[in-house]
Every structure is written in structure tokens, then in C-alpha cells.
Amino acid sequence: MKKIVPLLTVIIIVAIIVIIFLSMSNKKQMIVIEQNNHTHSPVDIKLNHYQDTQCGMTITSTKHSAQAVSKDGRTWFFDDIGCMTLWYENLKNKNDIKFWVFSNDTNKYIDAKTAWYKRTDATPMGYGLGAYENKQEKFIDFETMLLKMLRNENLNNPYTKKELLGN
Template sequence: MKKLIPLLSIFIIIAIVIVIFISMSEQKKMVVIHTGNYDKKPIDIELHHFQDSQCGMTIESKINSVQVVAPDGRTWFFDDMGCMSKWYEHIKFKNEAVIWVYATDTKKYIDGRKAWYTRVANTPMHYGFGAYEKKQDGFIDFNQVILHMIRGENLTNPYIKQKLLGNK
């Protein structure tokens, strides 16, 4: 019986944490997918109210945020281009998707397929792909971002981080 008490205590604590997270989520009424975006324009997101569709994190800044609009008007939200890339790899409407990224240089949503990306930005999930409207030396295009993510070549990989950032 004494061995069951610690195990039971752990299960009770886990259950309490789960109940707290569920109640917080319902109170905030987090938005993961927005429907009815038939114009396929970027949604004016409310910070701390929209949730990343891949990792589940709350979007706390427009910088580095991404929105993907499906042909049927559903819109998904992401706090990091890396999260969007992981999700994007599994969708069936890749060619028809409208992708909006928030550009660091112009502070507005731009076409994600036409954006330029740095590989060393400080992004929420630490993948490193920050979007820009104007190309700079060393920037890569959308297809290269997707390829680097598929290969695991982003700042979450210690080898790549060392290669791109040196001893920082």
C-alpha cells in the first residue's frame, strides 16, 4: 500500500495540471483555425489569443508570425516559420495555399513565397527563419526554407547553429 501512495499522488498532480490547462484554454477561447477567410487576406490577429497550429504556443508577437489560408477560406496561424514548415510538409493543398509572413523590415504581412529569409533570426521556436520583404546578402527563398526544415538544417540543430553563429 505504501508503494501505491507516491504513484497515486503523481497521477493526481497530473490530473490537476490537465484540468487547469483545459480550463485556461476554454477561458481564453484560443483561435487555432479561423474560418470564412474567402478573400485570403491576412487576419488581424489579437496577440495572446491566437495559437500556433503546429506547436500549440500562443502567438505573442506579429514578428515571425505566419498565416496560411486554404482554398476553402480556413486560416491557420503559426508563431514561427519553422512551425509552419513542419505543418506545411503534410498538407494536401500546398500549391493552392496562400501564405502570409510578417516581414521584420517592413512590419507588415507579405506573400510568404516572395519573402526572403535569414537563417539566424531569434524566432519563438528558435528555428531561425526570419522573413524580410527586401533581399539581403545571405538570405534564402521560401523553397530553401522548406528544404532546410525537412533536412533539419535550422538553429535547433547544434551543428547548424555552430556553423551559422560561430561561438555565440
């Protein structure tokens, strides 16, 4: 009887662990890369269902989000334009990807390369890059935005933050 009790305890613990893992596997997985986007247009993001490819954060708002679509139809998602630029820097075939950013003035996805960027928006990862379809004073173009982001001239840099916001 003394040997049966520990064996029974081990069996129950193993059964509980198996049940927990099985229940977790039945939950809907987060989408990091979507396949078969052969229209190469922005995907309609279901909030809290997509995950940033660069930083791993869940996308909880389309504002400041971005998407990258390859020629073969794969689509990557970003909760912050800064995350997209960090991912962009490591690409080998930059011209094979179509980039979309959510425009804060027209509330739709627009071509990232024709967008204008404000450097002082409150963004999910704190980089400060907000995309706009219409140019305003002190807005910068795509190439300048990439350069400033990759030089760490964004709101996560205290010196840049002080320069841009005076804080």
C-alpha cells in the same frame, strides 16, 4: 446523522467541481483555425488570443509569425515560420494554400513564397527563420528555406547553429 455528513461532503465537492468546470467553459477559447476568410488575406491577430496550429504555443508577437489560408477561407496561425514549414510538409494540396509571413523589414504580412529568409534570427521556437521583403546578402528564397528547414538545417540543430553563428 453519520450517513448524512459524508453524503453532504460528497455533494459539496461535486458542486465545487461543477462550478470550476462551468467557470472554465465561460472563458474565451484560443483560436487555432479561423473560418470564413474569403479575402484570403492575413488576419489581424489579437495577441495572446491565437494559438500556433503546429506547436500549440500562444502567439504573443506578430514578429516571425505566419498564416496559411485555404481556398475555403480557413486560416491557420503559426508563432514561428519553422512551425509553418513543418505543417506545410504534411499538406496534400500545397497549391491550394496561400501563405503569409510577417516581414521584419517592412512590418507587415507578405506572400511567403516571394519573401526572403534570414536563418539566424531569434525566433519563438528557435528555428531562426526570419522573413524579409527585401533581399540581403545570405538571404535565401522560399524553396531553399523549406529544404533547409526540412533537412533540420536550422538553429535548433547544434551543428547548423555553430556553422551559422560560430557558437
